[in-house]
Each structure stands twice: as C-alpha cells, then as structure tokens.
Amino acid sequence: MNTHSNNNPIPATPPEVQRLQHLLQLQKEAYQRQPCASAKVRLERLAQLKQVLVQYQDDIAKAIHHDYGNRSIAETKIGELLSCLEHIKYYSKHLSQWMKPSKRHVGLIHQPAKAWVRYQPLGVIGIIAPWNYPLFLSIGPLICALAAGNHAMIKISSASTHFGHLLAKILAEAFPEELVAVVTDGGPISDAFSHLAFDKIIFTGSTTVGKTVMAAAAQNLVPVLLELGGKSPAIVHSSTDLSDVAERLAFGKLWNAGQTCVAPDYLFLPRGRVNDFVSAYQEMVEQMYPNLANNPDYTAIINNKQYQRIQGYLEDALAKGAKVIEINPEHEDLAAHRKIAPTLLLHVTADMQIMQEEIFAPVLPILEYDQIDEVIEFINQRPRPLALYYFDFDQTRADYVAQHTHSGHFGLNAVLTHAAQDDLPFGGVGASGMGKYHGPEGFFSFSHARSMMSIPKVFFLKFIFPPYHESLYKFLEKTFMR
Structure with missing residues (x-):
C-alpha cells in the first residue's frame, strides 16, 4: 500500500470519480484524433442535437416538471426548449462565417509578411448546469461548445434527477460519449468535476459556489466562464x-x-x-x-x-x-x-x-x-x-x-x-460573473484566437539583424520614433 511520509494511507479514489477521469481522458484522446472539425461536421452535430431535442420535448418537459413537483410545461417549452432550438438555428446560420480566419494588419517594418487569426477549438469543455433551467443552461453552453468544435462533459445538478438521467439517455442517442457525456448525481462527483483538467469550464449558479469552482479550476489553470446571479x-x-x-x-x-x-x-x-x-x-x-x-x-x-x-x-x-x-x-x-x-x-x-x-x-x-x-x-x-x-x-x-x-x-x-x-x-460583471456566451461571443468564448504569421524569404526585418549600425538607428528614429 502506498503511504504518505506520516504513514497515513492515501485515500482510494471513489469509482465514480475514476469514471469522471476516464471520461475526460476518453474525450481528450478523441479530440486529438480530430482536433479541428470542419464546418460541415459541426453543423451535422448541431442538427443531430436539434433532432433529439424535438423528438424528446414532451419527455423533457415532464422530467423537469417531476423534479420541481410542479413546473409549468409551457414555461419549459417556451423558455427552455424553444430558446435552445432558436440558438441552434442562429449558430447554424452564422458558424461558417465565424470560422473564417480573420486577416490582420501588418506594420511596415514587418512587410511583406501576412498575419491573421484562426479560431481553434479549445478541446474539452466542462459544463456545470444548475437546477432552475436545467435544459437551457446545459444545452445552451453545449451549442456554443459544439459550434466551436469542442467536445463536452455536462454536470447536471443533483436537484434535477429525472431530467439528468433523461438528458444522459437522449444525448447518448445523439452522440458518442467521447464527444458529449452527461454526469449526474452530487456529493464527491460535484467536487471532482470542477477539479478536472478541462480546457475550459462554464459554471452557472450562485456567486458562493462560483468561487469554489474557480478555486478548484485554478489548481489546473483551467479558465472559467462564470454565470452567476446577484440582486438585479x-x-x-x-x-x-x-x-x-x-x-x-x-x-x-x-x-x-x-x-x-x-x-x-x-x-x-x-x-x-x-x-x-x-x-x-x-x-x-x-x-x-x-x-x-x-x-x-x-x-x-x-x-x-x-x-x-x-x-x-x-x-x-x-x-x-x-x-x-x-x-x-x-x-x-x-x-x-x-x-x-x-x-x-x-x-x-x-x-x-x-x-x-x-x-x-x-x-x-x-x-x-x-x-x-x-x-x-x-x-x-x-x-x-x-x-x-x-x-x-x-x-x-x-x-x-x-x-x-x-x-x-x-x-x-x-x-x-x-x-x-x-x-x-x-x-455578468464583477460578482455576477465573468465571460460571455450566446451570440458571436459564445463561439469566440469557446475558441482559441490563435495568432498566425507568415514571413516570406525576403523581408524588411532582416535589415535590423545584428550587427547594429548607427545609420540604421538614424533611419528608425527618423521614420518610426517621432
């Protein structure tokens, strides 16, 4: 048995936490096999997501209703389902345009170089959804993550038991778990989820819990997008x-x-x-x-x-x-x-x-x-x-x-x-959160804006390589430093 130096045994990792770690590794390996999915692939994923949401809409509304004791079916379908379907339509319409490299200006002394920004998927996104809008606040971030070419693991609140198990079933029909996986239940799973080495975490919930999630993510330097609350x-x-x-x-x-x-x-x-x-x-x-x-x-x-x-x-x-x-x-x-x-x-x-x-x-x-x-x-x-x-x-x-x-x-x-x-x-801003999603910001929040630069064989900067000459300084001062 492995022990600490004080002879206290190292606690065994619970099986459910091992499962989380295995899922993350599975998704990271799958992402590396296809690190930049094409627009066609991403659009197909969004279409598949829409299909299962429409197919299971009544079951979804009933599951959320059961979790609440009474949740208005109309509010679920209008406020959650319809909003998700509209987001899918919106992202599907604009995705190809957002994916295009963004040409950037090149200064005179760098000519005739070319510079641009390419929007690259981050990798695997951890989505921590609350109980109050369990569909909208799990699928909404998932839409952004898939549109940006990422894989995702979704943690559903333990207060949304019926919905959580149904969502796991639905998304398993739509996607392999190496692309999208749903995690339910609380306890050690909730804590372990925010400690995983995702490429980004989005958390929606209270400011108090948001601080805990951010502290856990910081151990692996995982960036966080926090959607918190407060008094509006x-x-x-x-x-x-x-x-x-x-x-x-x-x-x-x-x-x-x-x-x-x-x-x-x-x-x-x-x-x-x-x-x-x-x-x-x-x-x-x-x-x-x-x-x-x-x-x-x-x-x-x-x-x-x-x-x-x-x-x-x-x-x-x-x-x-x-x-x-x-x-x-x-x-x-x-x-x-x-x-x-x-x-x-x-x-x-x-x-x-x-x-x-x-x-x-x-x-x-x-x-x-x-x-x-x-x-x-x-x-x-x-x-x-x-x-x-x-x-x-x-x-x-x-x-x-x-x-x-x-x-x-x-x-x-x-x-x-x-x-x-x-x-x-x-x-939000300040105590009500950090980072944005929805709109174009959703795509860019889950993408890495990777700067790209290409320099041809002959370029102006070559003339300022050492050894430095006084004539060069005079030229630079006269041309650029005034």
Missing part, C-alpha cells in the same frame, strides 16, 4: 405608466416562480407611488394566475431546502418591520404544494436578509426614492448585478442611468427576455 434591481421613473410596469414585472418576477437569475430582485419606486403600484401589480397577478395551488402554470419551489430558505427571509423581514402583501386570489393553502404566493414587501430596510441575498422566489421587495442619484448610489455601493432594469421612455434619462451604473445587462422597459436573444452576449 428594477427602477421606475415617475413618468411611467404603472399598469404597464406592473404587467411586465409580474411576468418577469413570476416566470418560474422567480427562480431565475435575471429576475428583477427588488424594485425602486418614486416616493408616493407605492400604493398605486401595489394595486396595479395585484390586478396583473390575478389576471395571470387566478388560482395557485393546482394551477399548472404556476411553478412550485424546487425543493424543501429552497422553500424553507425563502420562508426564513420572509420571517426575518417581518420581524424587522416589513409589511407583507401576499397575492393569493382564492386564499389557498400552498404549503402542501411547495408553492409561495406572489408577494410584495413594503417598508424594506437594507439590513434585512432579503435585501442581502439573491431571493430566487416570487417575492418582490419595494423601496422608495426621491432623486435618481440616490438609487444609483445605492446600487453602486453593492456588488454589480447580472441585470439592471429601468422603466422610462425618455432616452436621455435612461442613458444617464446606464452610464452611471454597471451590470451584466441593462434592460430598458423590459425584463428577463434578453437572455433568449440570440445575437446578444449573456453574462
């Missing part, structure tokens, strides 16, 4: 129609029961407009969800752990003076369904837990303001959010807010939907 604020200008704002916010906040990283997390209203907004919001919610308990369109909280976390936030806020407005049209008992009614919080203060942590629930705290600079200062004193939403049809005022704040996305009179826009990069 919404701001309403006094000139804006509150009914319109309420409708858009209710849609964005209650989609997936608020379990969305880009959901509006808290709301700033002009002082004196709170009661009007509450009335408008209640009306919109009741139109969208006339009942809650057995409403298949109103999604449950994913599990008891998350449910209790949210209840803890509400209890803390109530104890510290918040007013809780629960919108439950039929006054149903929702606890047995693991659902939380659409809720507004008034008299909110910064010391409440719900104003310090990402909410991830259908709960919207409301704060009041007098001057927009107060709001900007409040936002800028906190970690940079994944999204910032501003409601105002005056472009000058909107530009002022955008220029004086930072966020992964700036949404003007709209929430949430930017994540599904094919041609927009998606990602």
Whole structure:
C-alpha cells in the first residue's frame, strides 16, 4: 500500500470519480484524433442535437416538471426548449462565417509578411448546469461548445434527477460519449468535476459556489466562464405608466416562480407611488394566475431546502418591520404544494436578509426614492448585478442611468427576455460573473484566437539583424520614433 511520509494511507479514489477521469481522458484522446472539425461536421452535430431535442420535448418537459413537483410545461417549452432550438438555428446560420480566419494588419517594418487569426477549438469543455433551467443552461453552453468544435462533459445538478438521467439517455442517442457525456448525481462527483483538467469550464449558479469552482479550476489553470446571479434591481421613473410596469414585472418576477437569475430582485419606486403600484401589480397577478395551488402554470419551489430558505427571509423581514402583501386570489393553502404566493414587501430596510441575498422566489421587495442619484448610489455601493432594469421612455434619462451604473445587462422597459436573444452576449460583471456566451461571443468564448504569421524569404526585418549600425538607428528614429 502506498503511504504518505506520516504513514497515513492515501485515500482510494471513489469509482465514480475514476469514471469522471476516464471520461475526460476518453474525450481528450478523441479530440486529438480530430482536433479541428470542419464546418460541415459541426453543423451535422448541431442538427443531430436539434433532432433529439424535438423528438424528446414532451419527455423533457415532464422530467423537469417531476423534479420541481410542479413546473409549468409551457414555461419549459417556451423558455427552455424553444430558446435552445432558436440558438441552434442562429449558430447554424452564422458558424461558417465565424470560422473564417480573420486577416490582420501588418506594420511596415514587418512587410511583406501576412498575419491573421484562426479560431481553434479549445478541446474539452466542462459544463456545470444548475437546477432552475436545467435544459437551457446545459444545452445552451453545449451549442456554443459544439459550434466551436469542442467536445463536452455536462454536470447536471443533483436537484434535477429525472431530467439528468433523461438528458444522459437522449444525448447518448445523439452522440458518442467521447464527444458529449452527461454526469449526474452530487456529493464527491460535484467536487471532482470542477477539479478536472478541462480546457475550459462554464459554471452557472450562485456567486458562493462560483468561487469554489474557480478555486478548484485554478489548481489546473483551467479558465472559467462564470454565470452567476446577484440582486438585479428594477427602477421606475415617475413618468411611467404603472399598469404597464406592473404587467411586465409580474411576468418577469413570476416566470418560474422567480427562480431565475435575471429576475428583477427588488424594485425602486418614486416616493408616493407605492400604493398605486401595489394595486396595479395585484390586478396583473390575478389576471395571470387566478388560482395557485393546482394551477399548472404556476411553478412550485424546487425543493424543501429552497422553500424553507425563502420562508426564513420572509420571517426575518417581518420581524424587522416589513409589511407583507401576499397575492393569493382564492386564499389557498400552498404549503402542501411547495408553492409561495406572489408577494410584495413594503417598508424594506437594507439590513434585512432579503435585501442581502439573491431571493430566487416570487417575492418582490419595494423601496422608495426621491432623486435618481440616490438609487444609483445605492446600487453602486453593492456588488454589480447580472441585470439592471429601468422603466422610462425618455432616452436621455435612461442613458444617464446606464452610464452611471454597471451590470451584466441593462434592460430598458423590459425584463428577463434578453437572455433568449440570440445575437446578444449573456453574462455578468464583477460578482455576477465573468465571460460571455450566446451570440458571436459564445463561439469566440469557446475558441482559441490563435495568432498566425507568415514571413516570406525576403523581408524588411532582416535589415535590423545584428550587427547594429548607427545609420540604421538614424533611419528608425527618423521614420518610426517621432
């Protein structure tokens, strides 16, 4: 038996971790056999992915529904499946153009050399997907990885058991595991996955776990693309129609029961407009969800752990003076369904837990303001959010807010939907993430921009090789150094 110098035995590697290591080695060897797949091959892979997603769409929606206890089938098909299919269409349309070498300028002293950039696959991508949008946040990065010519291993959250096993089955039909493999379950597998020597890791999840993933990846100098969360604020200008704002916010906040990283997390209203907004919001919610308990369109909280976390936030806020407005049209008992009614919080203060942590629930705290600079200062004193939403049809005022704040996305009179826009990069800044994907950025994020240069037999630089002459310096100074 191998031992450390202190005679403690080296712990054996668990079989499931050995399996991960074997998969990675298998994929790396397969990549080396075909290190730069042609556009034709990549397009065929995207087409095969689309085929199985369409074929198994009902099974996918049912599996995610089971993992949640109740997940709106419509939200899964529209928010996840449709978005994935549109991304495949978008990448298939533009891929050949992106793959073309990019010609670069060559300076005079390097003439007549040629320079260009070739976009080369990185190799094997590790994709760590969360439970809230398990299809969109696993297949979305996979589309980018395959388009860029990579192989990929996908780690599905242990909270998405039904979906994870189904996805493994589906993708095994579409691809050999040396090209695409799915890993399920948690425990030692979750930790070991982020320690693997991938060529790049993309992680979607909380800022806290993102730090752990980044630290693990750093041990192998693996670059990371982190899609994190945070508290995305919404701001309403006094000139804006509150009914319109309420409708858009209710849609964005209650989609997936608020379990969305880009959901509006808290709301700033002009002082004196709170009661009007509450009335408008209640009306919109009741139109969208006339009942809650057995409403298949109103999604449950994913599990008891998350449910209790949210209840803890509400209890803390109530104890510290918040007013809780629960919108439950039929006054149903929702606890047995693991659902939380659409809720507004008034008299909110910064010391409440719900104003310090990402909410991830259908709960919207409301704060009041007098001057927009107060709001900007409040936002800028906190970690940079994944999204910032501003409601105002005056472009000058909107530009002022955008220029004086930072966020992964700036949404003007709209929430949430930017994540599904094919041609927009998606990602955070600061504590809300690093790196972008979707759009062209998705292809380039999973490609190595390899600089290329070719020098012919006769070239100008040859004339500055040693020994150096004073006449040469005078020529360089006169020509280039002024």
